[in-house]
Amino acid sequence: xxxxxxxxxxxxxxxxxxxxxxxxxxxxxxxxxxxxxxxxxxxxxxxxxxxxxxxxxxxxxxxxxxxxxxxxxxxxxxxxxxxxxxxxxxxxxxxxxxxxxxxxxxxxxxxxxxxxxxxxxxxxxxxxxxxxxxxxxxxxxxxxxxxxxxxxxxxxxxxxxxxxxx
Numbered sequence: 285x286x287x288x289x290x291x292x293x294x295x296x297x298x299x300x301x302x303x304x305x306x307x308x309x310x311x312x313x314x315x316x317x318x319x320x321x322x323x324x325x326x327x328x329x330x331x332x333x334x335x336x337x338x339x340x341x342x343x344x345x346x347x348x349x350x351x352x353x354x355x356x357x358x359x360x361x362x363x364x365x366x367x368x369x370x371x372x373x374x375x376x377x378x379x380x381x382x383x384x385x386x387x388x389x390x391x392x393x394x395x396x397x398x399x400x401x402x403x404x405x406x407x408x409x410x411x412x413x414x415x416x417x418x419x420x421x422x423x424x425x426x427x428x429x430x431x432x433x434x435x436x437x438x439x440x441x442x443x444x445x446x447x448x449x450x
Contacts, residue, residue, distance in 0.1 A: 286413070286414060287306070287307060287409075287410040287413040287414070288410060289406075289407045289408075289410040289411050291303075291306060291410070292306050292307055292406040292407055292409065292410035293403050293406055293407040293410075295406065296402050296403045296405075296406035296407075297403050300316050300317070300320060300399060300402045301313040301316045301317060301402065302406075303402070303403065303405075303406025303407070303409070303410070304316065304402075304405065304406055304409065306406070306410070307406060307409040307410055307413060309409055312405065316398070316402050319398045320395065320398050320399065320402075323391060323394045323395035323398050324395060326387075326391040326394070327388065327391040327392055327395055329358075329391075330384050330387040330388040330391050331388045331391075332358075333356065333358065333380075333384045334381060334384035334385050334387075334388045336353055336356045336369070337356070337369065337377055337380050337381045337384065338381055339352065339353055340352065340353055340354075340356075340369045340370075340377060341374070341377050341378065341381060344374060344377075350370075351369070351370060353369065354368065354369060354370055355367065355368055355369060356369055420449050421447075421448075421449050422447070422448050422449070423445065423446070423447050424445070424446045424448075425443055425444070425445055425446075426443070426444045426446070427441065427442075427443060427444070428441070428442045428443060428444035429441055429442075430442060
């Protein structure tokens with residue numbers, strides 16, 4: 285049965301995981317959505333902190349009597365923390381803004397990478413869909429002890445891999 289890599293790639297581009305369903309690799313769909321969800325969570329989390337700190341800095345630069353927003357509410361999985369932004373100096377806020385700008389950018393890059401890997405996985409799986417992995421192939425791993433010729437009494441341990449086909 286021949287699968288179209290183009291169909292798998294387009295399906296995964298339109299709806300992440302659809303290419304894996306097309307390739308009958310159903311177990312990969314929850315992995316993809318867990319990775320995308322994690323990347324989305326950190327993107328929103330880091331973006332929320334970055335934009336609130338940035339707005340407080342801009343409010344201070346404008347000379348507002350009370351910089352806005354005054355508080356940063358951070359919702360974690362199990363708790364909710366409120367941070368008073370006015371307790372930080374201007375230089376501290378600049379450092380926090382720069383750190384979270386970097387985290388936000390990395391989170392966006394990670395989300396894009398997961399999305400692209402989803403498409404790449406679907407295309408590669410479609411190419412290899414008809415690949416025959418028969419019982420004629422065997423890979424055996426066994427411990428291996430090797431004596432060194434350098435110093436007397438020294439030896440090394442390793443793993444021996446043997447690939448055989450009939």
